[in-house]
Amino acid sequence: MTSTSPSPSAPANRGVAFQDALQVAAEIAARSPSSHNCQPWGVGWTIGAGARRTATALLAETAERAGCGPAAQDEFEYLVLALDRARRLTALPAHGVEMLVSCGAYAEILLRALAAQGWRADGVRFVDPAGPVHGLRDADPDRIFGGRWPRAWVPLCVVRLAHAHTPGNELAELGDTVRARHTNRGPYRPDRIDPAALAGLSTAGSGLSLVRAAAGHDAEVTVRHMTDGAERAAVADLVRRHGGRDFSHRAAWRETHSFIRRDEADAETSGDGFTLGQLFGPMAPPRRLGMRIALAPATMRVLRHVGYHRLLARQLAAVVRCSPAAVALGFDDEAPGVESVVRGGAVLADYWLGATRAGLVLHPVSVILQHDDARAELEGLLGLPGRAFFVSRLGRAATQFPPSRRLAASRALRLV
Template structure:
């Protein structure tokens, strides 16, 4: 492996940057299809091209000594390559994050980790191999929300609403060792991946298939301390459905949480496509007639829910969700070993989730996250205690073969998440 260029190296010319710029645009379009809570897409990617920004990125990747808990992680697969490395910085876009519940902090990092996994995999398939990753862990007294002016010194072009999560060094090879068509295959799988809230076939998912979904991960997720548990026994699934029936209406009755959720509900598919985020009601209920769509939109509005919750409407909705969950042949729960995970561990968990979901899609399986049982600590702890789930469960979902297709949620253009600094 060649050594990285030192800070005295001159940034590449615009012509020299062109191959990576093309690869990054291609990767960003695929990574934009990553899952995120409420389809809020809270990620951003900065590409340092200026001399100061590149030096700052280089220092962040190389600065931590061996044994330091912030030491950069070397990712397998790094190779010698072009004379100049490239860097990307993954950020959380504070203008797009969910904030109404404390648990959303973990959900946002998981969403960004899933995006990072697909972004770096897409770059690898174009010949840009990940060499090192440095995760930005908050420290006491560090103002991570004001990164453009204090720490790290990324320059005035750093978006004021972005908080850096990790810095990645990539190295290029002229002839990537990947099969032809691999990038197109990844794009097809990412396009096919979606949340399907419809009914699933009652037949059990074969144990060999479940084993394949749980196989060791690659990329950012490689070596992540993550547990994957499949609930397939009747008693386990019944216990989970019972928990959903008791607590599945919590978000509907939580004023701030439901107002935030409803802000992502779009009138119809046309509005969703124009906005590029959120979801139309058809994502929740399947195809709808115009009168039924209007009726549901009115019934779910925050002002209506404030009144209807006194009549127990949120409990009705919870029982309806439980009836969808109960016959599902499998439920998957994914968790981190640490009950209080840091940024790096949580991003790796999100990367593991992306890997799992893509594998499930490849074998014809669908997922329907049931996040309400994780978004309130008391419910999540009851779930983990009841089912013996260790650490911090951050994802739980129905898993099975769908009976009907569901539309794909809208996405912003991938390049809208990329900034040059």
């Protein structure tokens, strides 16, 4: 984040304190989950007079309900969560939901890290990126926060924060949990997961910072665990029949392949994506070279004619079948709006952090959600009331997988 003076309407020491807290929170939130590790989020801190006026106007109705007058508004800081179009996935229509879910997960972890430092979110106003912003004369939502707002960013919501209390010791625990959380695609131990642990995870979202700040709104997400062998086998069969579609879909696989990094040095330089080791586990150099050749889009176009994509799907289905549990998260609404999808991402962050604290790991199986027919089949199989947006293996790791690299935390922050 570019160094600058704190908000002109705030006492200098308070603005500096918030800037320091925001940088610490962003370092933690940078490890949030995202599809392909693409990290499609951005956050603007409103320090300019015009941007603060816009943020205040958007949250004026909420402020009035809370009994806050103009003087009290000067005591707030405002953040604007955004989708970075330069970093989003676009090959499949379903990626639109995945990108918003990723942004919601990032926002939840960022707000928790700020709350642990004494900055509590007490108001949220979502912005419809598809149309004009109600109550503001500027009808272009990309530009309502002034000339310093990045052209590639689509604003999703404005969050108002107040300095609420003296920080406690929650920040260290949160940081440790977030660093420990990452996708593990290896084999899981066959041990049965404690039903009490699953029951606790089923309440994910009940204490969300992002949801709690949006007064009167619930998370509207159903958490569904699959521990019965027959049910897991049915999900595995779905993966077997549909799991090769990402490999055989030219645009989707070309996009996916663009996030596969050559080695750890390449991943470190890129700061995103994943290595073959993070996809398939440790492998000898000859096998790594063979996989690089086999997974190249040009090779895959040939190999799909001999059923290589179906072989990969069967391998994925086998690990799903052998896992002790699986989990699906679904919106209660069949056609959720932007607000519901972003808040669903917050629920996912809450669930994954809870699973990590319980010693559990996850391996998302997103391919069966990325095509409408496969997703509808899963929803019917599990009896979900609306649209499924996350499905994953769940268990205790038998082997350790390395975490993926991340972009610098400052990349996602802008002063507006």
